[in-house]
Amino acid sequence: MKISYREALKRGLREVLINEKNSFLIGEDVGAYGGTYAVSQDFLKEFGAEKIMDAPLSEVGFTGLGIGAALGGLKPIVEIMTVNFSLLALDQIINSAAFMRYMSGGQITIPLVIRMTTGGGRQLAAQHSNSFEGWLAHIPGLKILVPATVEDARHMLRFAVNDPNPVLIFEHAMLFNIKDECDEAVKDFNPYNATVRRTGKALTLISYGGMLPKCLQAVEEIYDAKTEIEVIDLRCLRPLDEKTIFQSIAKTHHVLIVDEGWKSGSLSAEISARIMECCFSDLDFPVQRLCRKEVPMPYAKHMEEAAIPQVKDIVRKLQEMLYEV
Amino acid sequence: MDTAMQMKILKDMRRVRKMEDVCAELYTKEKIRGFLHLYIGEEAVATGVINMLSPKDNVVATYREHGHALLKGVSSKAIMAEMFGKVGGCSKGRGGSMHLYSLEHRFFGGCAIVAAGIPHAVGLAMAAQRLNEDRQTVCFFGEGAMAEGAFHEAMNMASLWHIPVLFCCENNLYAMGTALVRSQAQTDLVKKAKVYAMEAERVDGMNVFDVIEKTKMAQDYIQREKKPFFLEFQTYRFKPHSMFDPEKYRDKEEVEKWKERCPIAFLEKKMREQKILSNEQLKLMDAEIEQEMKDAVLFAEQSALEDIADLAKDVFA
Structure with a gap:
């Protein structure tokens, strides 16, 4: 149920x-x-x-x-x-x-x-x-x-x-x-590990929290058997499960990070930096990020929507990156 | 107070002062680094209060806490090694002067953010209450902390929920270099505490007899009423705020005037009046203290430095 x-x-x-x-x-x-x-x-x-x-x-x-x-x-x-x-x-x-x-x-x-x-x-x-x-x-x-x-x-x-x-x-x-x-008696549950919510070989999409459902929806919208996207749900931001991220990148060579926080000095910046430091040679394309716009959140609905990454923004960014594949 | 108790109190105050003197000296020799806040002048407060506690009772203190830790039972060796940043220190050299901890002695810091320890004390007391543990919780802080939000929030919760904490304000008149009258609109700190529907009393913090009497009274009240109590100890810091303080904010005459009220000299005088303290006894006491501190410094000198390979140890349990 x-x-x-x-x-x-x-x-x-x-x-x-x-x-x-x-x-x-x-x-x-x-x-x-x-x-x-x-x-x-x-x-x-x-x-x-x-x-x-x-x-x-x-x-x-x-x-x-x-x-x-x-x-x-x-x-x-x-x-x-x-x-x-x-x-x-x-x-x-x-x-x-x-x-x-x-x-x-x-x-x-x-x-x-x-x-x-x-x-x-x-x-x-x-x-x-x-x-x-x-x-x-x-x-x-x-x-x-x-x-x-x-x-x-x-x-x-x-x-x-x-x-x-x-x-x-x-x-x-x-x-x-x-x-x-919801499985009431879920086994092998470890909240401190990231988990792959969807497997794919074309691109690694890293996200968490409120952005995850948007990412999964965006991937669904552009579904194409040839360009399958791997979606990682971080689940735990500290300690950060680098292994799951790096393993995926070794396979996909493309990364998009979607984070609701601002870009400057952020978690997305940290993940991006670690990818450059540890698996630069696995990358075929620069790490991309979609984040909150660098403004305090406005009240008006259309402005707020423009400030937070939306499904359509994720779709557009994925297509941009996938055309390069 | 019987003779033996007065003797113990005198010795404890002299131990606290001697340890501070030794620390100051070692600071100039660069054996101790970082910040160093000395308790000299205020000894009667911690000595009187902590002597009314038992080993199982909780104490939360500030960054001017060397004496409190010593009185709560942490060894002078473990304290001195901590000052030296050695692994034999009570916080393994991780904390230094401002972060003395000993779980074994129920000494929960050593908190260097003014007023931040006050809500911890409320939580500790609540835990003891719920777990039916027979232990008191005492929280020390300066009068400067009474301008912080954490103080007011903690006082309100303790009073609202009848959490049995003994709040001990060590009012030495200066928050670093800012005088109480220049920083708080209500300088009557007892009145300020009573705003939270909490019982409160003023204490002569230079007179250990008064400290002990009022502490006992507060403890009895807490035990009987299952409510918190606030004590304001009026005291004075004879030394600068820390080793970097040029003391531009107070007159030499003011300091000298307070020094005439030295709590150790006061107790000595009272004991001599009762004819229970001789020069020989004092000499013997000082020799013992001298030896204790020598042993502490030797221990600190000989204690090992922590292996750098352990730098990341104990971030998480």
């Missing part, structure tokens, strides 16, 4: 709250309101106020509290309403959560999960449409998960909660209503 990405996140969260005795959810409007994206709808009634904690509007405070609770032996799941507000908590996320283990000479472990929605596309303008997951992937000490499918949304949290390191999960705002089949 098909379920939504939202329902998948909800099932994953519920499973963890039931199975992990010391887990709890803390964040703004996770309880009485039911979660801004309704992921924790009815959880307050089911689990009580100790496990589902409605936090004051204090991103630094409740993220820091989560770190302390993790140090003290609990398994906190901190929900920051959106990635945009995570900027307020960056000091805690970076200077404390990411660094404390290293700074303490390996004594301290911080089994902390921070979930947040990310991405643009809902006409929320500049302050509510950021994609900072690639930016946070700059930081040693953090693991960055970006579920793009219903199944990943269902199962990633379990791994994050059982990881002794701080793990950030970015749930894309445009994916909440997508529906797909």
